[in-house]
Amino acid sequence: MSLVGGITLKGINAYKVEVEVEVTGGLFSISIVGLPDAAVKEAKERVRASLRSLGIRVRGRVAVNLAPADVPKEGALLDLPIAVGLAEKLGSLLLREEALFLGELALDGRVRGVRGAVPAALLARELKVPLFVSSENVPEVALVEGVEAYAVNDLQELIAHLRGEGVLNRVTRMDPSELEVTAEPDFSDIKGQGAAKRALEIAAAGHHNVLLIGSPGSGKTMLARALRGVLPPLSDEELTEVMLVRSTVGLSFENSRNRPFRSVHHTSSAVAVCGGGTSLRPGEITLAHRGVLFLDEFTEFRRDLLESLRQPVEDGNIVVSRSTGSVSYPSRVLLVAACNPCPCGWKGDPLEPCRCSPTEVERYQKKMSGPILDRIDLYVSVPRLSSRELLGLEGQQGEKSSQIRKRVCNARKIQQERWSPWGYSCNAELPEKLLRKEISLKSDVRTFLQGIASSLRLSGRGLSRVMRVARTIADLEGCDNVAVPHVSEALAYRETGFLS
Amino acid sequence: MKAHQKALLLLNSLECLDARFWHFFRTRDLEPSQVWEDPSILGSLGISDNAMSHLRDAIQCDWAEREIDRSLSSGITIVTIEDDDYPSPLKKVPYAPLVMYVKGQLPGSCDLIGIVGTRRCSEYARRATMDLARTIAEKTGISVVSGGALGVDTAAHRGALEGGGKTIAVLGTGVDVPYPGKNLGLFRDIAEKGALVSEYPLETRPRPWNFPRRNRIIAGLVGRLIVSEAPLKSGAVITARYSLDLGREIWAxxxxxxxxxxxxSNRLIFDGAIPLISLSEFVSILAGKDQLELFGSSSFEGTDLPGMELDEKEQEVLELLRLxxxxxxxxxxLExxxxxxxxxxxxxxxxxxxxxxxxxxGRWASRVI
Structure with missing residues (x-):
């Protein structure tokens, strides 16, 4: 068995690839087998050149086998194991124990960073073997606990280390307890918008999906960006999950506990959002895992795209199946959608006249229906403040995100304790049936709910939505029972009348 | 089938003749049957060649008989200007339609109120119109007439139905063509608790020039017209102009x-329409009460929820919004x-x-009182 291991990625998981090398006499050639893609095939030039830069001459006929032979291999991350395997075959070094190598080679022997370092570290930990990675990948690998990883600057260093001469620096684990939430903008930077801020606080507390409706320039995008600042900080476990996803697409570590914020443009394809392609890349919804997925201009999105978002938003994972295989990606996101009230955007604005015909408005609002809207618990309409109103708010100091975050964290803790026997962690996850059964309502709340259900003609789903949001509001206040004011407030976040 | 019914249906199908032509026809001592037996005489009454050929085609294929059969089978009544159940306010209108197709039941009383306005109305106008129509229906039982379009018209019909009243929609299409399609449900309700009315033959598709024309029927039917919200160039202003010609009372x-x-609508007030500044005052005028209630003492009712009083904060917010x-x-x-x-x-x-x-x-307002 070859002791030289590399990895290949499938989804967000790394699989071990054994690199076997044979050198026979004959004219010089290198051939790589084992379903390599173009980047792997081109490794031969990089490997040959970098070995040559160390004075190791490759002669004869070289065959490189990447086992298992029937799994497609992709990317430049196999350069390093191929070089090590070849160097060993040529007698430059002798491996005593099995190890994983990960890195792309430059022609002068430097080792470049690659994507997939975190999954590789997890695999190395599982196999209990040392891992050699480019020093560019160190920050992300440092997050993984209990892995024996070494940072490699160039091939010469590595070969010396494997010969037992020089000793590479072992990657020390970074203590995540020092990490903070540094998300921008802060809630206190946003002037006014008390209603929207309050709604976002509730959304963060109960993990409710939100739809922001407002005219252009009312601050929908800024509010959505500020949301991650009030979400609870990523736990250690969540941090690893987030880094795992980021690492597979080659995004670097942010050095904070910020939850991801991904904004999707409405022209994006379903593959870009949900994941897929021949190499089964994760989509935006997976990159937003444990964070916020923001869909601006919600009504401009193609219907089929929104439909395909529904299942992953609901289940927290998405299975991408292609002819090349199928992988499961995590996708637990807080969905924030934003749209204008009408095509021109000025419907209901006190200053700017709306120029849309009723049919245009109707057609526009029809787009806002559909299954994905069933997953949205809070509807927030955002006013565009006139300059006079803005001036009136001058000098008002809003609450800081960190203060709100404290309340949100407390509410989350209460929910976690309450729902853990059923395996749920927040109010939004709860199935309708369980919510209705377990929510504790006093008789006055019950009569109030019955009253509003008939006077507002609430559907069954609408009523559950009100109860769900009311439960979160009560949790924010630390109340065991839902009271009438909680329900009242929940009513203010319903799908509002001016849209009908 | 009576002779005059067939004659009027045929003449009406030309979509350009009204009561004036019929009077002219009658004063010439012509028999209704002559319309289809000898259409050439119509040529001498000023009907164009184009219209004549259309008429001949219709006579050729027994269009009138089939139209009557079709309306019978789909529960639509055809009322002609010669019939007794032709709405009496329209009888005195010179440009009244020759024939009206009615789906549903025309209210017995001739006291009707028209509410018209733009399709792209503001949320304020929509609410105000709805409350207005509802209060009229609840307090006076007078039927509300409008045009069945989106916006103000829909609010007027809906309000009247919600108040338990009757309502008439005067359509610019055939009564069997639901236009706009969004109002399909509304039209079904109106046919049940009021009437859909049109002068256009069955299956007439929506054509832009039909709609201003039908406005004269609204103006003719009603004793009072309320213009809710209307830009200068709008059907509602056209209706108001017709109403003015007929000497109807106009409110805005x-x-x-x-x-x-x-x-x-503001321009109408400048030109002399009565500004509608309080629902309760308006309704008490309708109800024929002698004394107007003083401003501020309006009877105001919200939806009652059992055993729940407004608390201090709710009172305060409500007062603030009202002020x-x-x-x-x-x-x-802040305030x-x-x-x-x-x-x-x-x-x-x-x-x-x-x-x-x-x-x-993001903006809230108190209900129109």
Missing amino acids: IPGRIGESLCEG SGERTVDNIS GKMSAAEVLTSLGNLTARGLVYPSGP
């Missing part, structure tokens, strides 16, 4: 100055010194009771 709901959406009109949550919390959460709690409760409503993105 005042709108903000400088806003093109209500320029037409200062449309407000954002920020305005209210009432409350947190956004408290304001939203009050607003949620007040909306459930129907006392306030969201009037635009």
